[in-house]
Amino acid sequence: MTVIEVENLAKRYGETVAVRDVSFSVEAGEIFGILGPNGAGKTTTVECISGLRTPDSGSITVLGRPAGDRSLRSVIGVQLQESELQDKITVREALELYSTFYPNPADWRALADDLGLAPKLKSRFGKLSGGQKQRLSIALALIGNPKIAILDELTTGLDPQARRETWDLISGIRDRGVTLLLVTHFMEEAERLCDRIVVIDKGSVAALDTPAGLVERTGNEQRIRFRPSTPIEDELLTVLPEVRELRRQGPRIEVVGTGNLLHAVVSVLARNGIVAAELTLDQSTLDDAFVQLTGKE
Numbered sequence: 690m691t692v693i694e695v696e697n698l699a700k701r702y703g704e705t706v707a708v709r710d711v712s713f714s715v716e717a718g719e720i721f722g723i724l725g726p727n728g729a730g731k732t733t734t735v736e737c738i739s740g741l742r743t744p745d746s747g748s749i750t751v752l753g754r755p756a757g758d759r760s761l762r763s764v765i766g767v768q769l770q771e772s773e774l775q776d777k778i779t780v781r782e783a784l785e786l787y788s789t790f791y792p793n794p795a796d797w798r799a800l801a802d803d804l805g806l807a808p809k810l811k812s813r814f815g816k817l818s819g820g821q822k823q824r825l826s827i828a829l830a831l832i833g834n835p836k837i838a839i840l841d842e843l844t845t846g847l848d849p850q851a852r853r854e855t856w857d858l859i860s861g862i863r864d865r866g867v868t869l870l871l872v873t874h875f876m877e878e879a880e881r882l883c884d885r886i887v888v889i890d891k892g893s894v895a896a897l898d899t900p901a902g903l904v905e906r907t908g909n910e911q912r913i914r915f916r917p918s919t920p921i922e923d924e925l926l927t928v929l930p931e932v933r934e935l936r937r938q939g940p941r942i943e944v945v946g947t948g949n950l951l952h953a954v955v956s957v958l959a960r961n962g963i964v965a966a967e968l969t970l971d972q973s974t975l976d977d978a979f980v981q982l983t984g985k986e
């Protein structure tokens with residue numbers, strides 16, 4: 690079942706075109722990622738979906754109703770930006786206060802437990818660590834028992850450990866049947882969590898696929914690096930159909946190619962009595978796909 694349908698969305702701020710033409714649909718129960726370089730139009734897109742902004746053109750429906758419809762307020766949970774909470778409010782006060790905004794709120798104590806906030810109920814927001822603030826903002830996004838949660842820059846500013854803990858939380862939230870829309874800069878995050886990803890670049894859709902599907906678009910390129918035991922001619926390897934490129938880095942050789950590249954290269958070396966020392970093999974990643982699609986590192 691489609692829960693969010695975005696069709697030919699466009700939005701500008703004065704002269705700045707933030708979103709030129711974006712279309713995608715999100716299915717119930719999926720973790721859907723929105724990925725793109727800075728200023729690509731990701732936040733504007735999710736703000737239009739959550740009804741915080743009105744599109745200039747195009748249409749957005751959420752559970753069959755137009756985005757911004759009052760009836761959707763209790764259906765969509767949006768992660769708050771940190772600055773929207775006062776430093777003095779305690780975790781408990783924030784949870785209690787926000788649960789009064791919704792007709793059918795979640796049990797905030799259970800939510801605090803699930804998100805590891807139970808020991809922090811009396812702590813003031815201003816005294817929480819980055820990870821704890823983030824978990825509170827996720828809790829507040831879920832407090833209304835939403836069917837859809839929109840999380841923008843979920844783990845920005847978190848250390849790797851806190852980021853991993855947050856990923857586990859997100860998987861847990863999906864398991865409760867919540868559809869998740871995730872805006873992220875982190876490839877590893879998108880690769881780990883998302884069922885499908887739309888890559889937005891300069892306000893338009895550059896690609897929409899599963900993480901594996903996006904990686905496949907790079908042609909499943911592989912990169913082998915090694916130091917040959919004796920000097921070799923480039924042609925020995927460049928004649929192989931699997932090899933696309935050969936580069937030399939001092940005594941080391943880097944070969945880029947596709948197919949069964951490792952087998953092809955190692956076989957030729959073996960036939961010529963050459964040993965490949967310090968051999969490493971890298972496969973394409975979502976990072977490579979992103980760079981190929983957007984031209985940005």
Ligand SMILES: Nc1ncnc2c1ncn2[C@@H]1O[C@H](COP(=O)(O)OP(=O)(O)OP(=O)(O)O)[C@@H](O)[C@H]1O
Pocket residue numbers: 702705706707708725726727728729730731732733734
């Ligand atoms: N309120 C605003 N007023 C004017 N211009 C804006 C406003 N919000 C965003 N923009 C501009 O619109 C473009 C898209 O911004 P948006 O925040 O949607 O991108 P983003 O992909 O979320 O970027 P980031 O990853 O940096 O958060 C940018 O050029 C941005 O400067």
